[in-house]
Amino acid sequence: MSKLRIAIIGAGPCGLSQLLAFKQAEQEQRVELVCFERQSDWGGLWLYSSQIGIDAYGEPIHSSMYRHLWANTPKEVIEYPDYTFYDHFGCHLPSFLPRAVIYDYFTGRAKVNNLQRFIRFNTAVRYVDFDDKNNEFSVDVEDLNTCSMECIKFDRVIVAIGHYHMPNMTNIDGVNQFPGRVLHSHDFRGADEFTGLNLLIIGGSESAEDIALQCYKFGARSVTISSRHEPVGLKWPDEIKDAPMLVRMKERTAHFKNGSSVDNIDAIIFCTGYRHYYPFMAKRFRLHCGVTEFVPPNLYRSIFWIDQPYLAYLGATRYIYSFPMFDMQTSLVRDVFLDHVKLPNKDQMHTDVNEWKAREKSMLSTDILGLIDCETDYMRGLLALLCIHDNNQSLWKFDFEKAKNLAKKYLKNKLDDVLKFRDVSYESINGTENTKLIEVCKPWMKNMDDSMENFLRNYQN
Structure with missing residues (x-):
């Protein structure tokens, strides 16, 4: 055979x-x-x-x-x-x-x-x-x-x-003439590149939420998240705000579907899937x-x-x-x-x-x-x-x-506190003897070192 x-x-x-x-x-x-x-x-x-x-x-x-x-x-x-x-x-x-x-x-x-x-x-x-x-x-x-x-x-x-x-890119009037940096999340490599900047994130996906959080964590001045859908209701810090669908950019000003606008945008990140x-x-x-x-x-x-x-x-x-x-x-x-x-x-x-x-x-x-x-x-x-x-x-x-x-429980925790949902731990669902629930050693917002060595050092005996 x-x-x-x-x-x-x-x-x-x-x-x-x-x-x-x-x-x-x-x-x-x-x-x-x-x-x-x-x-x-x-x-x-x-x-x-x-x-x-x-x-x-x-x-x-x-x-x-x-x-x-x-x-x-x-x-x-x-x-x-x-x-x-x-x-x-x-x-x-x-x-x-x-x-x-x-x-x-x-x-x-x-x-x-x-x-x-x-x-x-x-x-x-x-x-x-x-x-x-x-x-x-x-x-x-x-x-x-x-x-x-x-x-x-x-x-x-x-x-x-x-x-x-x-990357799935969308065409928006004025973006090609925008004088700042424009990228898709596929080319996003680190939030520390945007410290002190005013960001416009286009898209309402999980990647939009995470990149907004990352940039806030590493010191972005402000983050505006523009989506064509209604916001899911996350309780953002003051530096992060939801906005309606972006209809056009004029120089560094973002204009939204409801007539509102945001000035002094430094960078645009497409999180459009x-x-x-x-x-x-x-x-x-x-x-x-x-x-x-x-x-x-x-x-x-x-x-x-x-x-x-x-x-x-x-x-x-x-x-x-x-x-x-x-x-x-x-x-x-x-x-x-x-x-x-x-x-x-x-x-x-x-x-x-x-x-x-x-x-x-x-x-x-x-x-x-x-x-x-x-x-x-x-x-x-x-x-x-x-x-x-x-x-x-x-x-x-x-x-x-x-x-x-x-x-569903984790999503509720995320809605309740978007800055701390990663600090909550859960028990294993696999039914083994090793299902111990363990607390985080350092809150996610304060943990700036994501190396495996540093992370495991806190939990391995």
Whole structure:
């Protein structure tokens, strides 16, 4: 029996979860795995780079991470059921963690499982199409070190690059003539660059809120957040103010939809989200999805391309739970590709997508509580489809009700005190013996050192 040849594009959290899901099948000589990663190391979006624009190979910088970034969701709702933060660090940690700690955590699981051997780094995927005659995928890749091209054949293809790397910019009258600095949050690298400045942030997303807080924390003179939606009701300090939709800039003055204005703007940061961008996919397989859409079109369960179910996309939907959701998606991909689970026919898959789209249309894009309910039900649905075998046992440890209640509790705490919500800790939802709730050693607003060494020093014995 020949091995199933599987290509995984991207070695970020999704790609690493997928490699782990297939690990046993690879050991049993049932599959041949190749993961293509354009960057020189794994981690995907979480791999911080101080660079913006293009890298040394002329490739677009993938990461949107910035200095002093801390997670804006509790670690308890992003924790792997089979590999807890306690398992990795050997100590109890508070709920909100710096980027470097989270990066070390999820790449640590990959190291423990020796996943690096499947990855071809500095390798860019240039084109993917399906050969209907030979019933196989053709994947054209370029070795960025040697500039050599290669066409490789695969039976299955998994696109695991996520969708938070291509900035979505909006055109606003007068911005091109603005004399100050203009950037998208993708190119934001540190709040300390804006100390003493008056900032205008465009967008009402979580990134807009976090960058506003970061800039306030590092001494911005003022921050104005302009959004086309009604504010969610965060209790900002005096230096941060909500404003209606920006309609035009005139020199350094911002003019808003309700006729109000703010003068002396020094910099504009667009926090207007990201576009789904898969230029290497043949047009017939290229996913097009709205910036705020929860349910991607053409994908059954937001994963399988309906007209070619041997093609899967991972992390293409909006998400809160991230790592556990990725594990459930990748486990379903494995079970489908190994014929443990049979997908419905095309009509049934389209009906399923339409039902989810109808639910999405009934919600506002700013309804985070509704999104939590929707994502929780989505993950329940994934788990229900999985085949019952040893590889999936850990996924049943994920307590959906506890996760949902914890996520909603954290959002309430954020609404009550946006400056201190990261100082609150929660108990693990995984039901292990290591569920101790631990207090933060230093309030987030006063913690200016986000290095992993400094952070762990406070909690490791």
